[in-house]
Amino acid sequence: xxxxxxxxxxxxxxxxxxxxxxxxxxxxxxxxxxxxxxxxxxxxxxxxxxxxxxxxxxxxxxxxxxxxxxxxxxxxxxxxxxxxxxxxxxxxxxxxxxxxxxxxxxxxxxxxxxxxxxxxxxxxxxxxxxxxxxxxxxxxxxxxxxxxxxxxxxxxxxxxxxxxxxxxxxxxxxxxxxxxxxxxxxxxxxxxxxxxxxxxxxxxxxxxxxxxxxxxxxxxxxxxxxxxxxxxxxxxxxxxxxxxxxxxxxxxxxxxxxxxxxxxxxxxxxxxxxxxxxxxxxxxxxxxxxxxxxxxxxxxxxxxxxxxxxxxxxxxxxxxxxxxxxxxxxxxxxxxxxxxxxxxxxxxxxxxxx
Numbered sequence: 001x002x003x004x005x006x007x008x009x010x011x012x013x014x015x016x017x018x019x020x021x022x023x024x025x026x027x028x029x030x031x032x033x034x035x036x037x038x039x040x041x042x043x044x045x046x047x048x049x050x051x052x053x054x055x056x057x058x059x060x061x062x063x064x065x066x067x068x069x070x071x072x073x074x075x076x077x078x079x080x081x082x083x084x085x086x087x088x089x090x091x092x093x094x095x096x097x098x099x100x101x102x103x104x105x106x107x108x109x110x111x112x113x114x115x116x117x118x119x120x121x122x123x124x125x126x127x128x129x130x131x132x133x134x135x136x137x138x139x140x141x142x143x144x145x146x147x148x149x150x151x152x153x154x155x156x157x158x159x160x161x162x163x164x165x166x167x168x169x170x171x172x173x174x175x176x177x178x179x180x181x182x183x184x185x186x187x188x189x190x191x192x193x194x195x196x197x198x199x200x201x202x203x204x205x206x207x208x209x210x211x212x213x214x215x216x217x218x219x220x221x222x223x224x225x226x227x228x229x230x231x232x233x234x235x236x237x238x239x240x241x242x243x244x245x246x247x248x249x250x251x252x253x254x255x256x257x258x259x260x261x262x263x264x265x266x267x268x269x270x271x272x273x274x275x276x277x278x279x280x281x282x283x284x285x286x287x288x289x290x291x292x293x294x295x296x297x298x299x300x301x302x303x304x305x306x307x308x309x310x311x312x313x314x315x316x317x318x319x320x321x322x323x324x325x326x327x328x329x330x331x332x333x334x335x336x337x338x339x340x341x342x343x344x345x346x347x348x349x350x351x352x353x354x
Contacts, residue, residue, distance in 0.1 A: 041347040042334040044298060045281060048351075049326055052278035052319060053271065054312050060202030060220060060266040062253070066168050066194035067262070072098060073161040075184045083175040083190050089166045096177070096189060098162035107155045114148040121145050170194040198253040198260055200231050202268045203246035211272040212236055212249050220266045222259055228269075229255040280317040281330050286310070296331040296338055297324060303331065303342040 070083075076098030083095050121141040127133045173191040177183060200220060204212055216233040231251035240247055253260065287294045287305070294305050308323030324330065329349060331338065338344075 040334055040337055041345045042338070043332045044329045044344075044346050044349040045285075045332050046349060046351050047279050047281065047320075047324055047326055047328050047330055049277040050280055052275040052280065052312060054273050054275060055269055055271045056204070056208060056312070058202050058204055058268050058270065060200050060268040062222070062260060062262055062264045062266055063199045063201055064170075064193040064195045064262045065197040065199055066170060067191065068167060069191050070095065070164060070189045071185055071187060072096060072164055072183050072189065073185060074098065074158075075182070076100075076162060078177055078179050078181045078183060081175070081177070081179055083172055083177075085172055085174055085190075087172050089170060089172055089192065091166050091168050093166045094163050095166055095172075096164035096183075098183070100159050100162040103155055103159050103162070107152065107159065110148055110152045110155060114145065114152065117141065117145045117148055164189065166192060168192070168194055193262060195262060198262065199234070200251040200253055200266060200268065201248065202251070202266070203241070203244065203248050204270065206240050206245045206247065208270070208272060209236075209240065209247040212247065212270070218251055218268055218270055220268045222264045222266050225257070225259040227257070227259075229253065229257070229260065231255075275319075278312075279320045279324060279326065281320055281324075282316060282332050283313065283318050285330055285332055285335065286318065287335060295320070295324070296335055298329040298331065298344050298346075301344055303338045303340060303344055305340050 080097035128138045170192040175190040219228045231253045233251045237248040285295045309321040311319035311321045
């Protein structure tokens with residue numbers, strides 16, 4: 001019994017020694033951290049106004065000035081094709097002809113009936129002058145002529161629907177039909193595009209929407225071609241898209257080159273304006289919060305956290321719209337280790353503008 005008690009006391013003493021050592025290690029680490037924080041030296045930047053060329057880059061897509069998928073108006077069998085792939089077609093050219101033999105037969109029949117009806121009407125017109133027939137009989141003959149003429153017009157319209165004509169001057173793409181094929185109004189026969197003039201569709205974020213005006217000059221480039229091309233803003237959607245919060249805009253491309261192909265992706269550069277009094281700070285100064293952004297400035301030798309609003313961002317700096325003023329010293333390094341009212345020790349302070 002006495003031996004067991006002695007063993008328990010020994011185990012307890014050993015555990016106490018371990019806890020004491022562990023606690024001492026923590027105190028040592030905490031003391032070391034406080035010492036490092038106290039010895040931390042940071043870099044700073046004295047904010048000065050600078051010139052900021054407010055240019056943003058957005059994505060866009062090249063489009064032809066006119067483009068449509070060619071589809072027949074009625075169902076039928078293709079009997080003639082004038083779709084030369086890659087060929088230039090003039091407006092009104094017949095591109096596809098469907099079988100219309102039954103309609104042509106009905107048209108000939110109606111035209112023959114019209115001749116007979118017109119002759120009958122002419123004879124009855126002579127008879128009514130001498131009271132040879134009643135007015136009712138003559139009116140029926142006139143009605144018969146008008147009815148046949150209307151039937152002929154209906155047949156001619158139906159025959160025109162068997163012909164697919166070019167809606168505008170353009171270039172034919174790849175055709176998807178051959179002679180003898182049965183087609184319906186939902187059959188895509190080919191695509192015609194007017195590529196002599198290209199359009200550029202792009203979208204800009206909502207906060208820049210007021211800066212986009214008709215007639216504004218823009219520049220863009222396409223994949224595989226580093227050359228900058230010019231375009232002029234034609235119009236905007238006049239409403240912000242609720243899903244993307246962007247404003248859609250369209251520009252007319254003034255340049256011409258083999259690399260400018262409808263459907264190509266484009267990088268669009270929009271020069272909004274030039275701000276000669278912009279306050280720029282390095283991007284690493286920004287401390288993101290849940291609903292705001294903060295930076296640290298020096299005030300009476302201590303760290304002060306201020307809420308700021310940001311503007312244009314470039315490769316290494318960001319514009320501060322509000323929250324600081326010229327002459328403020330902004331902390332540019334060690335921002336993650338500082339707390340409000342911490343004493344600041346600067347290793348260097350940069351005075352040049354970004």
